[in-house]
Amino acid sequence: xxxxxxxxxxxxxxxxxxxxxxxxxxxxxxxxxxxxxxxxxxxxxxxxxxxxxxxxxxxxxxxxxxxxxxxxxxxxxxxxxxxxxxxxxxxxxxxxxxxxxxxxxxxxxxxxxxxxxxxxxxxxxxxxxxxxxxxxxxxxxxxxxxxxxxxxxxxxxxxxxxxxxxxx
Numbered sequence: 001x002x003x004x005x006x007x008x009x010x011x012x013x014x015x016x017x018x019x020x021x022x023x024x025x026x027x028x029x030x031x032x033x034x035x036x037x038x039x040x041x042x043x044x045x046x047x048x049x050x051x052x053x054x055x056x057x058x059x060x061x062x063x064x065x066x067x068x069x070x071x072x073x074x075x076x077x078x079x080x081x082x083x084x085x086x087x088x089x090x091x092x093x094x095x096x097x098x099x100x101x102x103x104x105x106x107x108x109x110x111x112x113x114x115x116x117x118x119x120x121x122x123x124x125x126x127x128x129x130x131x132x133x134x135x136x137x138x139x140x141x142x143x144x145x146x147x148x149x150x151x152x153x154x155x156x157x158x159x160x161x162x163x164x165x166x167x168x
Contacts, residue, residue, distance in 0.1 A: 042094075042128065042138070043094075044074040044092070044094055044100070045074055045075065045076050046074065046075070047073075047074050047152065048071060048072070048073045048074075048152070048153040049071065049072045049073075049074075049138070049150035049151060049152055049153060050065070050069045050070070050071050050072075050150065050151050050153055051065055051069050051070040051071070051072065051118060051148065051149070051150060052064065052065060052069065052137060052149040052150065052151050053065070053147075053148070053149045054114075054117065054118050054121060054146070054147075054148050054149075055146070055147045055148075055149075056121060056144070056145060056146045056147070057145045058144055058145045058146070059121075059146075061117060061121075063114050063117065063118070065114075068084065070082065070083045070084075070115055070118055071153070072150065074092065077091060077092070077093070078090065078091050078092065079091075079092050079102065081119065083110060083112065083115035083118070083119070084111070084112055084115060085111065086108055086109070086110050086111060086112070086115065087108060088107065088108040088110065088119060089104075089107060089108075090102055090103065090104040090119075090122070090123075091103050091104045095125075097127075098127055098128050098129060099125055099126070099127055099128075100125070100126045100127075100128050100140065101124070101125050101126075102122055102123055102124065102126065103123060103124070104123075118148075121146050121148075122148060124142050124143075124144075125142060125143070126140040126141060126142045126148070127140070127141050127142070128140050128141075129141075131149065134151075136151055136152055137149055137150065137151050137152075138150045138151075138152065
């Protein structure tokens, strides 16, 4: 009788283990669909990015930031630009076809010439796509051969500058 009970427990637990194993398996197709979804669209609102580089072949500009890089924080209709000691803003609109339209003259005085170049050249329509060399980087390109590389930051902005930041 004792042997039958142990045998029944062993069989039922092995069947339970096999059933759990079956329900936990993931199909490769589901993983591919999820990955493709995350790479095709970007919701800029509420995201923070650091500027890695600014390259313009037309104007012979090649700027790279390793430390103390400028940061861009995308709110609902404007971009908060943290440029060292300076804080600026520009309007933006995300259009269909991976196009980001940035417009407006920064409403602040910028002391660093490299940051001034960035704010001047970050204007107009930019096509955005993920970098071919780094999956954490986004590349913005416009028709004037200006390329801005951004790296996503995993931080939230709690500066509360909505009321004090005038975007024109």
